[in-house]
Amino acid sequence: MKIKWILFIVLPGLCFSQSIVGTVHNLSVSGPGSVKALSETEICIFCHTPHAASARGALWNRTDPVSNYTLYNSSSTEAAPGQPSGSSLLCLSCHDGTIALGNVLSRPVPISFSGSGTLAGRGSDLTTNLDDDHPISFTYNSSLAASDGELVDPSLLSGPVHLQGDKMECTSCHDPHSNVYGNFLLATNENSALCLYCHDKNFWSTASHQTSNKTWNGNGTDPWFHTDYTTVSQNACENCHDPHNAQGKERLLNWLNEENNCLHCHNGSVASKNIEAMLSKTYTHNVYNYQQIHDNKEQDPVQALHVECVDCHNPHAANGGSSQSPNVSGALQGAPGIDTNGNPTNNAQYEYEICYRCHADSPNKPSSPTPRQWEQNNVRLEFDLGNTSYHPVEGPGKNTNVRSLISPLTESSTIYCSDCHASDGPGSPKGPHGSIYPRILKFNYNTQENTSESYFAYELCYQCHDRNSIINSTDKFGKDVHKKHIVKEKFPCNHCHDPHGISSDQGSHTALINFNTAVVNPDPNSGRLEFRDTGNYKGECYLECHGKRHGPKTY
Amino acid sequence: MKKLASLLVVVAVLSATAFAGTIVGSAHDFSNKNWNNTGEICVVCHAPHNTNTSVTDAPLWNHEVTTTNFTVYSSGTFDGTIGQPDGASKLCLSCHDGTVALDNFGGTTNGSQFIGGGKNLGTDLSNDHPVSFTYDAALASADGEIYNPTTQNSGLGGTIDQDLLISGKMQCSSCHDVHNTQAVNGTKLLVINNSGSALCLTCHSK
Numbered sequence: 001m002k003i004k005w006i007l008f009i010v011l012p013g014l015c016f017s018q019s020i021v022g023t024v025h026n027l028s029v030s031g032p033g034s035v036k037a038l039s040e041t042e043i044c045i046f047c048h049t050p051h052a053a054s055a056r057g058a059l060w061n062r063t064d065p066v067s068n069y070t071l072y073n074s075s076s077t078e079a080a081p082g083q084p085s086g087s088s089l090l091c092l093s094c095h096d097g098t099i100a101l102g103n104v105l106s107r108p109v110p111i112s113f114s115g116s117g118t119l120a121g122r123g124s125d126l127t128t129n130l131d132d133d134h135p136i137s138f139t140y141n142s143s144l145a146a147s148d149g150e151l152v153d154p155s156l157l158s159g160p161v162h163l164q165g166d167k168m169e170c171t172s173c174h175d176p177h178s179n180v181y182g183n184f185l186l187a188t189n190e191n192s193a194l195c196l197y198c199h200d201k202n203f204w205s206t207a208s209h210q211t212s213n214k215t216w217n218g219n220g221t222d223p224w225f226h227t228d229y230t231t232v233s234q235n236a237c238e239n240c241h242d243p244h245n246a247q248g249k250e251r252l253l254n255w256l257n258e259e260n261n262c263l264h265c266h267n268g269s270v271a272s273k274n275i276e277a278m279l280s281k282t283y284t285h286n287v288y289n290y291q292q293i294h295d296n297k298e299q300d301p302v303q304a305l306h307v308e309c310v311d312c313h314n315p316h317a318a319n320g321g322s323s324q325s326p327n328v329s330g331a332l333q334g335a336p337g338i339d340t341n342g343n344p345t346n347n348a349q350y351e352y353e354i355c356y357r358c359h360a361d362s363p364n365k366p367s368s369p370t371p372r373q374w375e376q377n378n379v380r381l382e383f384d385l386g387n388t389s390y391h392p393v394e395g396p397g398k399n400t401n402v403r404s405l406i407s408p409l410t411e412s413s414t415i416y417c418s419d420c421h422a423s424d425g426p427g428s429p430k431g432p433h434g435s436i437y438p439r440i441l442k443f444n445y446n447t448q449e450n451t452s453e454s455y456f457a458y459e460l461c462y463q464c465h466d467r468n469s470i471i472n473s474t475d476k477f478g479k480d481v482h483k484k485h486i487v488k489e490k491f492p493c494n495h496c497h498d499p500h501g502i503s504s505d506q507g508s509h510t511a512l513i514n515f516n517t518a519v520v521n522p523d524p525n526s527g528r529l530e531f532r533d534t535g536n537y538k539g540e541c542y543l544e545c546h547g548k549r550h551g552p553k554t555y
Numbered sequence: 556m557k558k559l560a561s562l563l564v565v566v567a568v569l570s571a572t573a574f575a576g577t578i579v580g581s582a583h584d585f586s587n588k589n590w591n592n593t594g595e596i597c598v599v600c601h602a603p604h605n606t607n608t609s610v611t612d613a614p615l616w617n618h619e620v621t622t623t624n625f626t627v628y629s630s631g632t633f634d635g636t637i638g639q640p641d642g643a644s645k646l647c648l649s650c651h652d653g654t655v656a657l658d659n660f661g662g663t664t665n666g667s668q669f670i671g672g673g674k675n676l677g678t679d680l681s682n683d684h685p686v687s688f689t690y691d692a693a694l695a696s697a698d699g700e701i702y703n704p705t706t707q708n709s710g711l712g713g714t715i716d717q718d719l720l721i722s723g724k725m726q727c728s729s730c731h732d733v734h735n736t737q738a739v740n741g742t743k744l745l746v747i748n749n750s751g752s753a754l755c756l757t758c759h760s761k
Contacts (some may be wrong), residue, residue: 028751044752059683177700
């Protein structure tokens with residue numbers, strides 16, 4: 001009976017399971033953390049005093065930090081972070097690591113802690129370099145939301161996230177008094193719920209990084225080193241971003257080297273497709289070659305040659321959706337591009353538009369390995385539908401009678417760049433990540449002189465063009481042109497055909513004829529280097545090749 | 556009988572800690588001050604007759620009352636209304652704002668002894684915990700991080716409203732026991748031991 005009475009009197013003072021008392025912000029000797037006072041019993045005192053408080057407000061019991069902070073800076077943020085203000089200054093009076101936790105206004109002698117008594121060197125030490133932390137102390141108003149385009153209008157902010165005045169401060173995300181959700185967050189950040197109160201990323205609702213329940217198999221680097229969540233979906237933004245002390249300061253990426261943000265998951269340890277393995281091949285879009293060159297606000301077409309995963313993929317948008325050419329696949333959803341007219345778009349509709357960012361109008365773009373009668377490295381011009389001849393990437397081709405096509409392909413079919421340029425090997429992930437074949441071709445494509453014809457020699461071409469039709473057709477074209485050149489003379493397809501197309505600005509050959517000038521020269525008599533299309537499987541050539549003059553040869 | 560015995564034990568325990576104090580010898584015992592030639596204790600604040608009734612509920616007030624127009628606490632996150640100090644707080648401030656001489660009591664208005672040091676809150680109360688605001692269930696609900704004073708136990712036997720508020724308002728006396736009858740020894744006359752910030756957390760649910 002006595003016990004019951006005493007409990008009744010004592011318990012109301014001790015029931016603080018959801019309160020600051022049980023958190024590491026209880027810096028008193030009774031606190032649960034490793035950083036705490038040696039003997040001080042009061043809890044509130046480390047921040048608050050009932051009398052003679054700092055002019056900062058909130059009955060603040062600490063002096064303001066005096067540091068001149070290095071601020072967050074990013075080419076893609078429209079916000080203008082200022083020196084920390086408002087409640088952020090209060091937080092930083094401990095969390096910049098410069099001021100001892102026990103230095104409070106209400107005590108003439110600092111409250112004793114073990115060690116330096118500051119947070120210096122700890123994970124909670126943001127330091128005075130705030131350039132690797134989510135920006136704070138910036139005005140977040142409707143005009144910012146409008147100029148950013150992917151921020152919720154602050155007038156529509158719902159839920160626990162709130163501004164101080166019209167500024168985002170530490171307290172917009174954190175409640176220093178309550179640690180129900182970890183990291184003193186105002187709400188759970190599972191599925192990045194807290195981030196998404198403000199950030200409204202286009203395509204996010206269907207993005208794999210939001211929907212995938214994949215887990216890490218324990219191999220390689222822990223991709224989720226700063227969270228306790230165990231699926232892609234749960235980690236959401238934090239799959240790639242770290243709101244504090246981020247290695248990749250600009251855009252708060254988990255890792256400094258851009259590709260690591262992708263490849264720590266896309267290496268077979270989380271994602272089902274192992275992109276890292278593709279990038280270890282000889283011919284790759286070598287994302288390892290470039291550091292801090294890509295900028296997601298960079299001008300399109302790309303000026304400084306480089307490639308990163310995000311040059312082709314939008315991690316806020318990408319999903320596993322399938323597609324038909326020329327439309328972008330789910331993996332390329334929401335990526336930037338250049339359209340057929342050379343105009344930039346931030347939401348490519350067609351796969352080729354993404355390739356055109358670098359392979360069309362960019363300076364210093366990769367050049368063709370074959371010297372041609374008409375040199376053209378701008379693939380946008382090569383595939384233009386106004387040309388007389390092109391592989392059907394932007395739209396169906398001009399040749400209405402291509403008998404070698406393997407069903408279901410027809411003359412009205414279109415193909416992707418990535419039907420030819422892709423990782424080799426069965427089961428490899430789609431897309432031109434890496435191949436054992438030059439120019440990241442999906443299959444072997446011999447371009448050397450004296451190549452004995454075989455299925456393998458021109459495996460790339462024979463995916464669509466039936467080998468038997470090409471070399472065994474019995475008409476004059478079949479025998480005297482293809483079989484003679486390919487089988488008997490052992491010339492590769494590439495000697496006569498330019499696989500991309502012929503820009504209308506330069507030539508008007510049909511059938512992708514654009515001679516390899518390393519071996520094919522003008523007819524010395526007429527000076528002509530020309531192919532004349534005279535009807536179905538009929539034509540004539542003016543040239544000299546291996547000492548053989550065609551002046552013309554007709555079929 | 557057994558029940559009664561238990562209750563007596565509890566009362567005995569509480570008496571030993573909370574009710575042992577007296578104003579005699581406390582910080583508010585001015586009987587031996589050279590500016591108080593009456594030698595009395597109570598007279599500095601109280602008199603049995605002809606007292607100042609200008610302050611609501613003033614208990615037989617015998618000290619000059621402050622006329623300061625105070626700068627009061629304000630905060631964007633405070634949901635109540637903070638007016639000029641009134642009631643008990645105004646009486647406290649009649650010494651603790653530093654504008655009225657300690658020895659201005661019993662009709663004296665030309666005293667020369669003023670409160671000093673940290674005990675002088677000054678006339679700017681913006682850096683002091685707010686006082687003289689209504690602390691009721693509605694405020695608790697609006698704030699979300701303070702207890703409902705009409706239902707939350709103060710730890711002193713009744714609710715916050717019953718034990719710590721005066722006419723539903725937080726006043727200086729909510730935290731401080733001017734007469735030291737129940738104040739915790741060794742504190743600034745606090746009504747509840749603030750170890751573990753227990754006094755703060757009586758109302759604040761952080």
